[in-house]
Amino acid sequence: MAIALAMPLVLLLLLPVTQASAQEQQQQQPPWQVVRPGCRDKCGNITIPYPFGIGAGCFRDDGRGGFQLECNDTRSTPRLTVTGYGIRITGLSVATSEARAHLKATRRCYDSKGRLVSQSGATFVPLVGSHYLFSQARNRLVTLGCSSLGYFIDVLGYYVSGCMAVCRPQQFTTPGSCTGVACCQSAIPPAVDYYEPFLLDFTKEHRDRDIAFYSNKTTCRYVFLVETKWLSTRYTGDSEYLNWTKDFSVPVILDWAVRNVGSCSAARRNSTDYACQSTLSDCIDSGDGHGYRCNCSKGYEGNPYLQDGCKDIDECKRKEEQSCYGICTNTLGSHTCQCPPGTSGDAMTENGCLPKDNFTLALKVVTGVSVGVFLPFFMSFWLYLGLQKRRLIRTKQKFFELNGGVFLQQQIRNYSDTSKGGGGFKIFTKEELEKATNNFAAGRVLGHGGHGIVYKGVLEDKTVVAVKKSKTTEEVPTKEFAREMFILSQINHKNVVKLLGCCLEVEVPMLVYEFVSNGTLYHYIHGSRGLDSDTGFNTCLRIAVEAAEALAYMHSSASPPILHGDVKTANILLDDKLTAKVSDFGASKLAPTDEAKMATLVQGTCGYLDPEYLMTCRLTDKSDVYSFGVVLLELLTRKKALYFDGPEEDRSLVLCFMMAVKVGQHQDLLDSQVRDEMTIEALEEITHLVMRCLNMSGEERPTMKEVAERLEMLRRYHNHPWAQADANPEEEQSLLAMEPHNVNYKFTQDCVLDFEASSTYSYSL
Template identity: 65%
Template structure:
């Protein structure tokens, strides 16, 4: 009894679910009832002939029952629900029942007249839904089936029992143990159920263990089976019950939409925004409101616009919603952009307009193209620069110099600089870094990365012969180490004319200090003597002058500028193709022979010594044409005995007659036109050192006899008659460089 009560309650709940609430589309013709009890009746259905589209849609409302029952007029089926949108009607059908006693004899059947049979034969409106209905045989053993209007078998299934000692089985699927189900084919218009019994016997004992009292067969909605028998249930029931059956309905008076549109009088889709669509599984058509509209498409004006803005759940909009006929817009608020149908989809508007983006994109594209071309150009130029630097480096003997530096022992701090290092040291050779300018080039003050202050000489030109010997000469010059020689720290070979890096000497040149109290001539002579006698091979300066004698912070003299320097020739036939030097200091024999010798430096130094004694320039323009050359003026004065007047007043005051005689003698030898008659630089240095000591000796301060003075000087008085011809005197303009090519 408890099981029967539960099944009855479940059926009642299901019937309530199948009775829909009145939807907005349940509209009816004017003056026609739109409900029967709680069941809504939308047109084309109607109670009475005048309220229905045709006889197939005519219904009756039986008020003798409570609640009232809705009956199909033509076939007398009871309906519990109608749906315009799904094209379905829910009808009630009694399950066919047979019960048995202990001897398995029939003792109770339900009324078989029409209660369990549903006949749709001849209906132009309804068909059994093949998709939504299932044939069910309940109880065991049970073989159920049904036939159609031709009395032929349509579908069926077999339900068997299981022994009780096998325990409970999960029977919710209704798959053949206590309950079975099967699908039905389409186009069925009659449901007439039957059950077959199994004969008791030894062959069928397995079918009779744990049998049910009653057996049932019925056609039912698929959802009813899923809901009723989805859990552990007892299929052993004995009551009568009705089940819902789904009927598909359509307008079947005309085959399809195409034919119906040609017959506008009977065309059922009346609404202005109504669409027609064909039924997939059978003949006929149905109507529906167009997208964006709702209501009853079978009535004139039955489809009304949907206000999507009021249905946030169906049509989400997080911006500004505007309803339109059959549609709506959802836009982001002003000053924002994005997708307003998504939460947080609207963001602050990008003021970067499409046109501006296009222009910017084109501009960026052009810029990138130009940049790439420029970058490629820079790359090519950089490669050319690297190649050019490497070419100059090899031409200037860089490979040879590196080899000599690696294999020749210590280099005394000498190194090869890159152009980048020297440019950085001089601030790209800025004008405010210039220390001096000369005939051979410009000297810049530089500061290396280690804060060492240097002087960098940027030469203007160099002979081809010098280029060939440059590396060897640089290596030899780097070995010079004398307190009175400016130290060569390195060179740069990556340019056409190599740059030289010297130690920085802070107090300028002897030329600018020539009016001071200490001439520093002896120190300069020692430096040149060292280059001629101690260097290996000997080095010839080639451009000795006061401007190339520097003074350090302690006023020590240092010979500098080896721009015209040469290694002493190993072959007497070796001569230069171009004479280099400074006018006023050039050896006349060098000008005529183009062969630089150690005696050429002696001549130039003699001019420096003469310039120091007279404090006059080697060449000056404030006299007559005959007296522009200091050498010429001095030799003429010696010839006439007036040379003392040419000396600086302070020199005349401090120098004794004997010292003056010795100095004049030394000068005249050094200025000789014939190089062989000149003393060596060692002799000059020794003599100057002796004169310096003599001047500092206390005896030299007192008047002594000529014999005593000669003894102090350590030499016999020379008696030399210096004869100079007028053409031997060179009259050269100040500051120019005399060049003589073979």
Template identity: 45%
Template sequence: MKNTTSYSCKENSICVDSENGYRCRCEEGFQGNPYLSNGCQDIDECITMSPCNMTCHNFDGGYNCSCPSGYKGDGKKDGSGCFQEVKSNKELIIEIALGISIGLLVLFILTFSLCWVHKQRRVKQFREKCFMQNGGPLLQERLSELQRQCERTRIFTEVELTKATNNFHESRILGRGGQGIVYKGILPNNQVVAIKRSRIVEDQRQVKDFINEVDVLSQINNRNVVKLLGCCLETEAPLLVYEFVSNGNLFDRIDPTKNAPSLPWETRLSIAVEIAEAVSYLHSAASVPIIHRDIKSSNILLDKNDKAKVSDFGASRLVPLDQTQVFTLVQGTPGYLDPEYLQTGKLNEKSDVYSFGVVLIELLTGKKAIQLFCPEQDNTLVVHFVSSMEEGNLMELLDRRVLNQSNVEQIMEVASLARKCVRLFGEERPTMNEVAMELKGLIAMQKQQTGKGEVKSEEYRYLLGHLANVTGNSSSYDSTQNQIAFQIEDGR
């Protein structure tokens, strides 16, 4: 065969030897005149020959055959042709399993999506139901009316408070009580708050009381009452949001078994004044009188400067302006409960006075309201305190961490006042306003003594008599003062 470039054979042709020398002919798959330019043209075998059993694909100089999906072979009529593929059992099992898996996955995704949508719809309906059940529309109306008079109390969403408390994680719990659990929360603006999850409102008659409580507390502007910032009504149990008070509660600061540093007497007396003024404010200065009903040292919070703030109004009751008392189921903390209220169910302002008297005794003694280590007939701090005063043994009960020669007279005056607050019958107790006045008078006298030297005996007796006239005689003080003074002198 000759090289086509040396002879006159054109494209798609070859030169072959012959008897007369050489000649040209078209390459296989082409036909035409090999001596002319483009004289050899492709033969479309798929049309002229139909060589394939199934599908024929023509190309310059040739063709090929193919079988459709699911078939095997070369596809040629004169070859193996096309025959249906027979899969092995293993391949069939794999394909079936894959098909089932894909089907189940699609079904799962569809079912999950439907369930999620249904759940979201139910959650929304539940929140709306709780909002209506907890008096949401009425509360919104009340707060809207108050908007021009005071800073508006905010209504939070469940999502906000859940996020603020890390889904109400146990590490965020600040305290537990009969009315609910208090959590530490951090709002998106980094404001630290206390979030109280109240007990579930089971009686619809309680809804109005709850709304009235939030209504009144949103108007309270007293530096010694924990401020209510808002609430959430989307949950089955209402959530209340209060300002966060950083220095713990009074109970932990006066209990000698705790690790917290003890409070000096001057600070304890100042705290007593602040509590008394706050409760007096609730009784007489609030738009609707409020009976706290659960005054105790663990409900007295202290800020960074050890200033007192009364908290936990979950058990509080509103008293109509035309009434002096309300009948209610007995509720409160053992050891602080007014015995008269406990027996009759009649709740009035003097019930708070009794509870405050117990806190005052705790400040004096550093002991708990319930003394489990005492004999059965003397298991409450009040009973122990009263009997000690009557027997002249009060010195043994007082907190030695605060008692000294310079404050003994003042401490005895406070002890006498505490005795008046815990009298059995409410009508014999002073009002909270009178209690606050007497405590402030004691502080004023102490400042006078410190600033101008020792007050003369006649002047001191006159001042004591003046204070005694406010809340009744203080004969119990006189008999006990000599006993304490003697024991202090004897101990030097």
């Protein structure tokens, strides 16, 4: 397949376009700017809008292919192609971000004995590395003729989409749509950038055994990717298409977008490369694959990829589009439509403007009677609204008091009197958070968790925050909840997400945190951003150190100590500098001084839960240590904590790692980048630290402070020039500040799960 990609891509042999398509292309030059100054704007009848262009400096060059075009004027009909891809373009649209081309159908023809006599058609159409994708919404894969299975594969040779066309005896066949008899169609998935079609025919043995797949067979069979509109308007299901033996081509729609970055938010961070150059344009994330496209703002038209490319639409000159039967006045981005002087009514409807009538005596009488009748109803309605408003205020006050608002206000007031600052913690109203989140719009959702939904909000002072709208809350005493909220708000650590405030006038309190812009550690390890390909292990180790220091701070330096209770990669956020910030205190607990209060309902995430916590329902600081050990293991192996698709013995990352350590093969589970960048001694040291964190006995685990110190030593050793040289064991042990470890660990049921003979302990709540 790699050899095929390297071949010249002269793959789309196009027949002359139909008369209807030619008429669509014969458009006049738009009144707004299309191309950069000094650049060619047409190839034959095809308009070439920027970011496309012919010649140096006339197209957008961002490292991906597709925007540079070539025009062959030596033919009777000029031919427009994509440079380096051999794709012939027959139409381009900035408004819809689509390109039109024609693709030759793949054909195979047989004689009466079922022997292949001829075949033709495109072999493959690669768009890999370009700005184009085959449109999922506008195209269908079609198999024509019978009996045959038509399908296409991706660049790796895997099946993508296909369908089977089967014929019936002629006396039972009636013209119809492409539904499987003689013609079938199938949708294609999104983000398809490679097309290689195939036709699979039934063997003679199969045909002789089952006539259902071999009745009224056709001489030739076709498979092709085609625009859905062509299929619905051109194919009628009659014998004309079934008797075809010639080659033909069909239109295909390509979605194009600026794809050198993944989304609008990422594109705006680099203003010099941002494609939406017009100030009157909007950026829209691509609906097919990653990338983005630009549109002129409402009320404007033109080319948003050029400076000053979007111009105001004079709606008053487009009467066929705007129904204004009065006086139309154009405004920037809009227009007004008013009735002529001396008339009134609806100027947007025909005959809607009527002459103004004098307020006659009869009309005055009618108006007076109407007011006398309806005034009591209006008074009753306003009284009802007033009562509803008072009821709403009382409800808010009730929830505020039940959620400890009075107590929390007193705590904030006392703190302000002593520190003269209040710590920045604020009690928000429900209206403030609704306005900040656009009434909790779906487009503002940052993520879903086990404890609620997190929304992005913008406060009146333009501060960007994360608003957590919880689903449920534990029934804790009012003062206890308010006390926990206030203490959590006083956490001041660079690696802990700051709690800025809360809203208590709702049934379930809402929490307001600082906004962290770069997603979670989970997405950087396992998601599309790809920590394993973009970021060195040194950064991973630094993130682990920062997260460990944050947990150590909560365990050892906070007063009273705070237990997180749900440590996992999804709860470690990263800012724009990839600085770790521990978040989501939905399962957090203030460490109680009374040991009898340690027993709680088990909360947390499967794969990270402390087995001792599962058995005893007692959350301790060592429970966070165990969960952090799983996080370290994810960083080392780049594997998820749980896999439900594989064999049962491979579903738990912890068990797989322990089994590998037991037989001395744990390095095979480590990520190749980790093995390449760290010495054997450092790897064994961090392996030893992970095994201590994952010990079944909480007493045998290290404290988070010790874990943070050990990881910091490892990081300094990894960054030290000696680590890049061939240091002797004594020097390495001195750098790591450690004693040599015996990595032949002894396993007992007291410290790890029993995985002998495929036996494991399981716990249920």
